[in-house]
Amino acid sequence: MYFAEPVAKLIEHLAKLPGIGPKTAQKLALYLLEIPEEEARALAEAIITARKNTRYCSICFNLTDTDPCAICRNPGRNHRLLMVVEEAKDVAAMERTGSFNGIYHVLHGVLSPIKGIGPEDLKVRELLLRLSREPVEEIIIATNPTVEGEATAMYLASLLKPLNFKVTRIAHGLPVGSDIEYADELTIRKALEGRRVLE
Amino acid sequence: MYFAEPVAKLIEHLAKLPGIGPKTAQKLALYLLEIPEEEARALAEAIITARKNTRYCSICFNLTDTDPCAICRNPGRNHRLLMVVEEAKDVAAMERTGSFNGIYHVLHGVLSPIKGIGPEDLKVRELLLRLSREPVEEIIIATNPTVEGEATAMYLASLLKPLNFKVTRIAHGLPVGSDIEYADELTIRKALEGRRVLE
Numbered sequence: 001m002y003f004a005e006p007v008a009k010l011i012e013h014l015a016k017l018p019g020i021g022p023k024t025a026q027k028l029a030l031y032l033l034e035i036p037e038e039e040a041r042a043l044a045e046a047i048i049t050a051r052k053n054t055r056y057c058s059i060c061f062n063l064t065d066t067d068p069c070a071i072c073r074n075p076g077r078n079h080r081l082l083m084v085v086e087e088a089k090d091v092a093a094m095e096r097t098g099s100f101n102g103i104y105h106v107l108h109g110v111l112s113p114i115k116g117i118g119p120e121d122l123k124v125r126e127l128l129l130r131l132s133r134e135p136v137e138e139i140i141i142a143t144n145p146t147v148e149g150e151a152t153a154m155y156l157a158s159l160l161k162p163l164n165f166k167v168t169r170i171a172h173g174l175p176v177g178s179d180i181e182y183a184d185e186l187t188i189r190k191a192l193e194g195r196r197v198l199e
Numbered sequence: 200m201y202f203a204e205p206v207a208k209l210i211e212h213l214a215k216l217p218g219i220g221p222k223t224a225q226k227l228a229l230y231l232l233e234i235p236e237e238e239a240r241a242l243a244e245a246i247i248t249a250r251k252n253t254r255y256c257s258i259c260f261n262l263t264d265t266d267p268c269a270i271c272r273n274p275g276r277n278h279r280l281l282m283v284v285e286e287a288k289d290v291a292a293m294e295r296t297g298s299f300n301g302i303y304h305v306l307h308g309v310l311s312p313i314k315g316i317g318p319e320d321l322k323v324r325e326l327l328l329r330l331s332r333e334p335v336e337e338i339i340i341a342t343n344p345t346v347e348g349e350a351t352a353m354y355l356a357s358l359l360k361p362l363n364f365k366v367t368r369i370a371h372g373l374p375v376g377s378d379i380e381y382a383d384e385l386t387i388r389k390a391l392e393g394r395r396v397l398e
Contacts, residue, residue, distance in 0.1 A: 002291035004264040010249040013242045018230050019223065030288055031217050032246055033253055033262065040250050043212040044243040047231055050209040051239050054232055063232065065203040089229055092201035 007033065059130060061106040061123045063088040071103055078102045080137040084127065084156060086110055086144060094142070102140070105130070110148040111155055119155065127156075131163070138166040145172050145190075206232065258329060260305040260322045262287040270302055277301045279336040283326065283355060285309055285343060293341070301339070304329070309347040310354055318354065326355075330362070337365040344371050344389075 003011065007029055015025035032040045056062070057069035064070065071077060071091075081102030085091055091104050107122040119125075131139075141156055143149035157167045172190035174183055183191075202210065206228055214224035231239045255261065256268035263269065270276060270290075280301030284290055290303050306321040318324075330338075340355055342348035356366045371389035373382055382390075 002294045003287075004253055004262050004268070006245075006249040006252045006264050007262055010245040013245040016238070016242075017227055019226070024218065026288060026291070027218070028216055029249065030262075030286075033249060037250055039215070040246055043215075044246040046205075046209040046212040047239055047243040050205040050228065050232060051236055053205045054203055063203050063206055063229075065205050069203070087229075088202075089225060092225070095201045 003029075056106075060104045061108060061126065062091050062104055076101075080135055081140070082131075082134075082136045082138070083140040083142050085142050086149065086152075090142065090144075107143070107152070110143055110146075110152040112148050122152075124156070124159070128159070131160075131165070136165065138168060140168050140170060142170045202228075255305075259303045260307060260325065261290050261303055275300075279334055280339070281330075281333075281335045281337070282339040282341050284341050285348065285351075289341065289343075306342070306351070309342055309345075309351045311347050321351075323355070323358070327358070330359075330364070335364065337367060339367050339369060341369045 002008070003026075010029045010032065011022070011025045014020055014028050015022050017025075020028070032043070053065045054063055055065075055067060057064045057067055057072055059068045059072045062069050062071065066073070078101050082105055083094065083100060083102055084105045084107060085094065086107055086109060088106055091106060094100050094104075105123065105127050107124070107127075109117055109122050111117060111119065111122070139156075139160055141153040143152045153169055157169075160167045171194050172187065173194050174180065174187060174191050180188065201207070202225075209228045209231065210221070210224045213219055213227050214221050216224075219227070231242070252264050253262055254264075254266060256263045256266055256271055258267045258271045261268050261270065265272070277300050281304055282293065282299060282301055283304045283306060284293065285306055285308065287305055290305060293299050293303075304322065304326050306323070306326075308316055308321050310316060310318065310321070338355075338359055340352040342351045352368055356368075359366045370393050371386065372393050373379065373386060373390050379387065
């Protein structure tokens with residue numbers, strides 16, 4: 001054993017985190033042993049508190065410490081405009097922009113035949129259920145612009161359009177600040193397809 | 200607030216770790232909320248246990264859960280051969296090779312006039328004290344081959360040689376498996392200086 005047992009154990013646990021290899025785990029463990037004890041303890045307690053006090057909102061399935069979550073409960077948000085996203089982190093990314101005032105629905109994944117993920121593994125049934133109760137008019141499908149995200153968007157559109165919702169998809173195109181020269185063909189094609197009249 | 204408060208707090212604490220930016224902290228936090236609760240709790244408890252049960256060995260200042268540490272207590276190690284290293288992680292790296300059977304002394308840093316770190320900030324006084332009591336004959340200085348590590352080695356040598364210890368320095372040279380073509384000038388010069396007769 002190269003480190004004292006409690007240190008070795010801490011390294012082992014840290015190395016299980018995604019993107020953390022054994023070297024980084026060792027660095028983090030030694031850091032946690034060097035800093036003031038309160039700080040190390042604060043991190044440990046933040047993990048336990050987050051686990052204890054966080055759940056999924058029973059309406060939109062976003063991460064929340066209250067149920068329903070702050071967004072679902074907020075009468076100031078536009079409850080006729082619902083955005084479907086893959087993960088809780090997409091809600092955070094969207095909220096950060098400050099340019100969306102509707103409500104959300106978190107799918108918790110995307111359709112993936114290869115990984116064996118079907119609609120029953122996502123919060124699709126829950127989406128249909130809430131749509132039957134809530135005054136939603138437009139549904140923005142904001143899954144990622146990946147093969148799986150596209151397939152999920154298509155699937156949801158085929159499900160929701162017959163129910164007479166306005167179903168929209170976030171735009172694909174060239175990212176702001178990017179360079180056409182370096183953009184991939186598919187993005188350029190999507191940018192052309194999605195072109196708009198300048199007014 | 201883009202995440203529920205306990206999640207935001209966890210992200211904030213994770214982002215304080217070295218080499219962990221806000222994006223990685225977010226990824227780690229969401230991972231810790233997804234995995235089974237026991238696993239997240241196990242990490243939190245490993246942090247607390249490591250802090251509670253780990254101290255520095257009162258002899259060699261390595262990280263340990265017993266005092267003196269397992270190496271200092273081991274009569275099977277060669278107590279006449281002492282290796283001075285910068286940090287506890289260097290002890291781990293050395294032990295991993297299995298090619299050193301002596302004992303250690305961890306300085307907890309290197310001399311650095313720029314950062315204002317002098318001998319009184321390192322475990323130098325403690326080294327001299329234990330050398331006056333222990334049967335050490337040879338001292339291997341294994342600080343890193345950096346400017347500061349070299350300066351620290353020189354300083355220690357000037358301190359220890361007059362006390363009639365055999366003071367040695369680990370060899371500098373080309374790393375095994377490397378390519379002379381890509382080695383820096385200083386390493387090549389050190390490799391030449393340190394050349395040995397083939398027998």
